[in-house]
Amino acid sequence: MFGFKKRAKRVLDKNNIPKHVAIIMDGNGRWAKKRGLPRSVGHSMGAKNLENIVDFAGNMGVKYLTVYAFSTENWKRPKEEVDALMKLLKDYLLDFDNLLGKKDARLRVFGHREELSDEINELIDICEEKSKHKTGISINIALNYGGRLEICQAVKKIAQNVKDGNVNVEDIDEKMISDNLYTYDVPDPDLIIRPSGEYRLSNFLLWQCAYSEFWYSDIFWPDFTTKKFEDAIIDYQLRNRRFGGV
Numbered sequence: 001m002f003g004f005k006k007r008a009k010r011v012l013d014k015n016n017i018p019k020h021v022a023i024i025m026d027g028n029g030r031w032a033k034k035r036g037l038p039r040s041v042g043h044s045m046g047a048k049n050l051e052n053i054v055d056f057a058g059n060m061g062v063k064y065l066t067v068y069a070f071s072t073e074n075w076k077r078p079k080e081e082v083d084a085l086m087k088l089l090k091d092y093l094l095d096f097d098n099l100l101g102k103k104d105a106r107l108r109v110f111g112h113r114e115e116l117s118d119e120i121n122e123l124i125d126i127c128e129e130k131s132k133h134k135t136g137i138s139i140n141i142a143l144n145y146g147g148r149l150e151i152c153q154a155v156k157k158i159a160q161n162v163k164d165g166n167v168n169v170e171d172i173d174e175k176m177i178s179d180n181l182y183t184y185d186v187p188d189p190d191l192i193i194r195p196s197g198e199y200r201l202s203n204f205l206l207w208q209c210a211y212s213e214f215w216y217s218d219i220f221w222p223d224f225t226t227k228k229f230e231d232a233i234i235d236y237q238l239r240n241r242r243f244g245g246v
């Protein structure tokens with residue numbers, strides 16, 4: 001009678017869960033700064049938060065969750081911060097059996113492995129091997145990952161195949177490029193989430209994001225709750241994806 005409209009309750013549609021969600025886990029540094037803490041504490045809290053989101057996304061039915069943990073450009077950060085991030089990743093892999101290993105979750109690492117330490121590379125191999133039979137959610141950690149580098153490497157592999165006479169130039173197509181990326185057997189991300197109030201891709205999944213939906217939030221990653229994740233999925237479900245059609 002006063003003209004107030006009751007807002008419709010936003011409900012998750014369990015039949016339209018995105019298969020692949022990718023997250024740029026941004027804002028750890030500012031989260032820590034706001035509390036007068038070292039940036040490394042922000043990263044640790046960010047890693048903790050990932051655990052909650054992994055469980056929530058897995059229970060919801062998301063099949064692939066790709067998270068940006070360290071970019072090819074992140075080496076430019078102060079040594080202390082790079083070391084702290086590498087230690088965090090190492091500890092995460094060392095604790096695999098108590099964390100991801102207990103879940104129906106597969107772990108994969110996408111990125112340029114050569115620059116990582118032998119110890120981290122060995123741990124990655126072990127954790128990937130241990131979890132490769134899991135059929136639940138696949139957690140893909142983008143580590144020393146850069147979209148441009150990934151595409152360059154794919155181009156090099158294809159060029160070598162042409163040089164060796166195994167591929168004709170005319171046969172190079174989008175599928176061949178996709179087949180030579182880290183994500184060769186993973187569907188393109190349906191949804192890319194970036195918290196912390198930044199609105200850029202930062203060299204993340206450049207080839208794969210052609211028709212991804214984007215979702216942004218001002219909240220720093222360590223504070224990004226499962227409720228926020230659900231909000232992002234509900235918003236995604238309200239989008240009209242046309243893939244260039246009508």
Ligand code: FPP
Pocket residue numbers: 025026027028029030031043044046047050068069070071074085088089092141196
């Ligand atoms: C960006 O925030 C975040 C990173 C460069 C690192 C993200 C890494 C983690 C959350 C840890 C992941 C760990 C595991 C075990 C998977 P920022 O540092 O740029 O924050 P700022 O923009 O506020 O400075």
